[in-house]
Amino acid sequence: xxxxxxxxxxxxxxxxxxxxxxxxxxxxxxxxxxxxxxxxxxxxxxxxxxxxxxxxxxxxxxxxxxxxxxxxxxxxxxxxxxxxxxxxxxxxxxxxxxxxxxxxxxxxxxxx
Amino acid sequence: xxxxxxxxxxxxxxxxxxxxxxxxxxxxxxxxxxxxxxxxxxxxxxxxxxxxxxxxxxxxxxxxxxxxxxxxxxxxxxxxxxxxxxxxxxxxxxxxxxxxxxxxxxxxxxxxxx
Numbered sequence: 373x374x375x376x377x378x379x380x381x382x383x384x385x386x387x388x389x390x391x392x393x394x395x396x397x398x399x400x401x402x403x404x405x406x407x408x409x410x411x412x413x414x415x416x417x418x419x420x421x422x423x424x425x426x427x428x429x430x431x432x433x434x435x436x437x438x439x440x441x442x443x444x445x446x447x448x449x450x451x452x453x454x455x456x457x458x459x460x461x462x463x464x465x466x467x468x469x470x471x472x473x474x475x476x477x478x479x480x481x482x483x484x
Numbered sequence: 485x486x487x488x489x490x491x492x493x494x495x496x497x498x499x500x501x502x503x504x505x506x507x508x509x510x511x512x513x514x515x516x517x518x519x520x521x522x523x524x525x526x527x528x529x530x531x532x533x534x535x536x537x538x539x540x541x542x543x544x545x546x547x548x549x550x551x552x553x554x555x556x557x558x559x560x561x562x563x564x565x566x567x568x569x570x571x572x573x574x575x576x577x578x579x580x581x582x583x584x585x586x587x588x589x590x591x592x593x594x595x596x597x598x
Contacts, residue, residue, distance in 0.1 A: 376526075406586075413591070414592075415488070415576075415589030415590050415591045416527075416574070416576075416589045417589065418587070461526065471529060472527075472529075472587060474526040474527040476524055476525060477524075477526055
């Protein structure tokens, strides 16, 4: 079946630091890839997505590029803020019912 | 804008009790899902539905049941609660199937079984 592997957290950064959260996947066919974010006490919300190889998803200063050759979808941000502190989940779509397979999540803590 | 609404937000159950987690969405989405989130384990799909009257098992369906009598509602029933069902439960909906589908999540229901 499909699977997603994320780097383990927590990741602690100072404000304005560069962020990378690694994500690799295994999937059959041509999956779509997603990053979801979960702020404390809330449900998950879509951060960005990419639906085909070499696509770049971007939102709120975050970016991720769909790399089929390395089966990766790493999340990056050039300058993090305290308000970016959250748990980030990488996910891959597994079929026509939009069933997502999620990674285990990476907690990001940004300090002043 | 209500979106996906889950009730209750918190509940403590004794072993062997039963309960229903309610989920309602007002976006007219056909697809609905129940996930559970355990610490360090990510989200696991319990059940999903592609439309009223149609449900199917996900990755971890044992100990749960669902029904989908209307487009709006997708309740999750726990029969004979066990400590292993202590988790945070998320309901989600999606407007379309296919690879570009985005899920909209509720705020979650935290269940503790003692």
